Amino acid sequence: MRRIDRSRLPDVGPDPAFVFPAIARHTLRNGLRVCTVEHHSVPVISFTLQVDGGSGSDPDGLEGLAAVVADMADEGTGALSAIEVSDALARIGADYDVDVGGDATDFSLTTLTRFASRGACLLADMVTRPRLLESEFVRVRQLRLDRLRQLKDVASAVAEQTFLRLVYGAHPYAHLPIGTDAGLRRVTPEDVVSFHARSVQPSRSTLIVCGAMSHDDQLREAEHAFGGWASTGVSNGNGTAAADVMPANTPVTRLAAVPREGAAQSELRIGHLTTRRVTPDYPALLVMNALLGGQFVSRINLKLREEKGYTYGARTSFDWRRGISPFTLQTSVHTAATADAITDCLAEIGSLRGTRPPSEAELALAKASLTRGYPRGFETAQQVARSVAMLSLYDLPDTYFEEFVSKINAVTSADVVAAAARHLDPSRITTLVVGDYSAIAESLRGLNIGEPQLHAVEF
């Protein structure tokens, strides 16, 4: 038996070769862009229809409309009632999902390859030819209004919604996809029909097919299911207008609180608007985020969790969009530790671009974590489809996957500091606390970032 040397860790070998999936691009006669990707592991196939326009396309005053329209896809189509759609999905064991983002809506259906035709046709029927019946609309809207009511008790949801409003102000990105109570109540059945006619059109959609079938067979399925989908002819803009709206340059709310009496923890959101997903600084920002709060071994998580025990976990992230996107630190901390935790968070964000630039060891760990772990995200057909959908959403080149590792590896400590200096500004940071205000008000004032601005729970 080989004896193990426990005096030192085994080195990691050279990175194994990995061939990223090849994307074949096609355009159907109706203008629908189709990406096909072969993925032969298990006999599963995934179809994702990405339609330009998401919650950022909600008309002013009708917040939540895009998500209602997306939700209506499985509420009946052609000859099938809502119940029959559900039955048809179950009969092919389909995994159906809708993801409404700020800029686009992804409808995806995954099934066994032997049900590929049925799955593709069902998805096409649901998304492109939904019944949009008033009776179903009334029910769906009511469920969403009731869901909003329940979210008032969910501290993290209250924090998300309030934080978006604080950082975006009057911008179309300033609400969650589920929208607002007032907005949903104003939506009419006619709004649903007209939004669908304007936005769900082949010319502003991309179909991503990925699974254990050849490119040719995948394209044939796409043609068969989506080839007859005709444009409504309704003039519609490009679906991503929200991305072009610049957030107003209004004074920043430095400190805000939503009182939640008796709460065991304070839910925190700390951050501000930064830049767009397509920024050339993206690789540097990804590395910066990883070492600041993007993974377990990051400055903020190690400080708040592993050193102080204030929280179960703390992380930072960019909520990327085509337009100006926020950088946010999120955590939930013991009420008694609220002010101390905020002090630590602000100090960590501030020091990265100043007194404590990344050490070589930190930088190497963050980069290695991002690059060596990269192939892991290409294991399932759904994962690959999601990655290709991201390329389509941000107009990224098909060489993106292959170039990822070298772009991350090229990031230097100076690049990270420069990117942090360009995109993180401690004087513009908004700190939001959803917690037991009467217990922490005094300590919040001690932070010296101004008098806390109080907000009610509002959806």
Next chain:
Amino acid sequence: MTATALADIDLPFTKRTLANGLDVIVHEDHHVPIVAVNVWYHVGSKNERPGRTGFAHLFEHLMFEGSQHYNAGYFPPLQQAGALLNGSTNADRTNYWEVVPTSAVDRALWMESDRMGYLLPAITRERFETQRDVVLNERRQSYENRPYGMVMMALSAALYPPDHPYSWMTIGSADDIRAMQLEDVQDFFRTYYHPSNASLVLAGDIETERALELADAYFGEIPGGARPRRIVKGAELPSEQRLLLEDRVELPRLYMAWHSPAMFAAGDAEMDLVGDLLANGKTSRLYKTLVYDLRIALDVSAHQSSREIGSFFLLAATAAPGCSLGDIAARIDEELHRLAGDGPSVEEMDRAVAQAEAHFMYRLQTVGGFGGKSDQLNAYNVMKGTPAFFVADLDRYRRATRGLLQESARQHLRFDRRIVLSVIPRGQHTLALPGSTPVSAS
């Protein structure tokens, strides 16, 4: 047609037991250059005692703090290698996993074996106390500060007598967590964390022979121990018990809970299917009745929660604004009565089996992580004594009949053997079902 079309569905493996008792299982899958390392210890909160609840889970946290030969945290050398890693504790078992690039298998096994063999020297009082605080915060975040978050504590206490190991939740009571001592760690480690109470799976881009050699090299030197005795303990409800729990919620919710067959026991898969046909999707009976047609509920769920000593079946429905839990309960009882009387329809059975087959196929897509192939092989090995159970598991669903489901529902979902819990907004006792006794959970 369905059975033959999926005839090739399988989860092949090689198993060898080392001299120290560690089961080693290898599954090859070379699609992506990654290897999943997955370790199960057959210990969970069921192995705790009253007054010491939450210990198994706190211990899991300590497993990430470092070990004798790498004493600076478990995460850094693995994240640096491109790993994704995590662990979890439930009533029955504790699992730990890494998914690493093929180039880092040695490092993952070195780390995983070091904490199996040499954990204790790294556990200092300071680390222990910090993780105790982290766990208290996990408890606040996942239970105390979450709507309906305390329900499972109330239900566990109601379903089982106080000396039954399922009567407390894995997270434990806050008082017990605060009272834990560093000294308790050693005893727990020696009793439960050794090769003969563990099972290791390597799944992914690795040759079987090499995997077995590496496992032996890294883990073979760790002394085995006595395998703890399996806990066998019955529990039953003598009658229907109606309870009410106040919470910070806008809308009342009704829960019903029953004892049901243990994981993999006769009737377990049938109850899983009963859960689907009651509340999975718009076509399911309770969703269609309560949420779609009558609109007296916002949501409904029904699940067989399969566990080693004995399972429970849990049904829950949230009242739509202005609608009463009494109406919801009456409709649920009607559907349960109908199911026990007539059984499922042919269509319902076809649909349920089609879904089960597809979901077994989806389960073969990932090698690592919670629910990946490595985790499944360990689940079968630890709970069934052999990893060779994937196809047999699917067959449990293929062989389920209308008659078996009807019989299971009739036998296990009895009105006179259940907990019925009303969760209501604070102070609004009249919203609970009549005759409900207030309970508290903290």
